[in-house]
Amino acid sequence: MTVIAALPTSGPGAGEQFEQLYRSSAADVYAYVASLLRDRTAAEDVTALAFERAFRRRALFDVRRGTPRSWLFAIARNAALDELRKRRRTGALLHEIADPSTELEDLDSELAERRLLVREGLASLEPRDREVILLKFVGRLSNAELARVLRCSESNAGTRLHRAIERLREVCGVTR
């Protein structure tokens, strides 16, 4: 897991630290936001907005309140939820992400079938469960970081995560 201890805004290496955070997190942030919004164009806008906002506010980052990665995901989450609210108000049309089945053509049938099943299972989950799984699996946040993003205690975050995994297993028909 990529952890940057602090995000200095001055002194040598300050720009490099943010660059490192950006390089290590951009794809994950995009994946998380796109999964939440299910809209490629909106996800791109929100991802860009989140990084710009993080860049502008990096002086406000407080290392005592979490890692840079959890801070960045919290910004991205707020931006994505604001986008969802805006969309609900304006009734904007979704630009659905491409049909995943076309991306699975090259895989062997069993793996492709499994991934399709998981993808559909994930899509059918409650948004709150889906979010916690995305933050953990895609965002690769620790439970403490998860707690910071979801604004709950670490044990609560762990419980929510475990229950979400159980539900995912359930809808995918996976047994342990």
Place this chain on the structure above:
Amino acid sequence: MSRDELNASEREELAALDRILAREPVGEQHLELAALVDSVRAGAPRMDPAFAERLDARLAAHRRRGGGAGARVARPGIRRLALAGSGLVAAAVAFTIVISSGVLSGGTTHPPAPANGPALSILPRKAPGATTTPTGATSAFAGSSVGAVPSTNLSVGRSLSARLVRRDSALTLATSPASMQSVANRIVAATEQRGGVVESSNVAIQGPASHASFSLAVPTGRLGSLIAALSSLASVRALNQNSNDITNSYNAEQARLADNVAARAALLKALATAATATQQASIQKQLNRLAARIAAEQRELDRLLGQGHTATLHVSVVAGASAKHAKASAGPFTTAFHRALHALEEILAIALVVLAIVLPFALTALALWWGATAVRQRARERAMRTA
């Protein structure tokens, strides 16, 4: 077990999940979880390379505009601004202190010495026997030079055209026990310097219980000057000034004296023309009684005149107020220090007033901000639930 608590196997699974995400090996029992993670990650939307390039370019543009290096520049800028602001505030404070200390205007500052001009123009005319007690120290100084000094060559039968006022004051000073003797000496010196006398004094040096008291008599016209001088020796705890207009008493006494003097003149004439020894003896008896009365009236007039000429000042010096006692031996810098403290007290008072005004607004703004944030966060969570 609370709702939030996980059992041992659940905790073990979450620990395994962290190992899977960190690409570390896990036991066979967690291979299914690893496959699940792999499927979720594989199915996550991927960033379009074109968008990745656009995002790189956007952030690079941000860094160029005022970002990477810009932020590094901006913060020292804010720091410089803060430093400049602090410097300005410090300069303003120092300026206030210097101005209020009076250093620029030449050393120690004393309460303003009252003018020794004609008292009658200052003192309002009052009914006979009226007593005034000035309340504020400033006004006390302003009016402290009063005290009518009528002509000493009063001719019998002529009443006063000016007012004759009896003045007595009480001044309580506070100083440290160590300075008690020094302050006492200076009180005596200041009194004699102004033509006054120490009628009685009592100085007791007993550590914290040290005290001194003086009964001073000073020409009325110099009372204000003396009070101002004594006030600069130590902290003034209390100042009480009384004035009593005795003009009418004096005039009445003067009229009685004039009558008696006229009566004596008439009796002397009668004595000169008295025909018999009995008549002469009778007139002589009346003359003797009249002479005694005239002498008593003259003494009373002298006494009243003395009261008008000479003011009494009772000074008590008590131990205490160590921070201010240094005034007794203070040089310009010590006085400046005390003035600086006073100025700081005033600045603090102003700051408190400003705070009292600003705080309710700040708290209201804070509450509004907090409420708006909470509402926005709730709306976000609602959006998540309905996503």
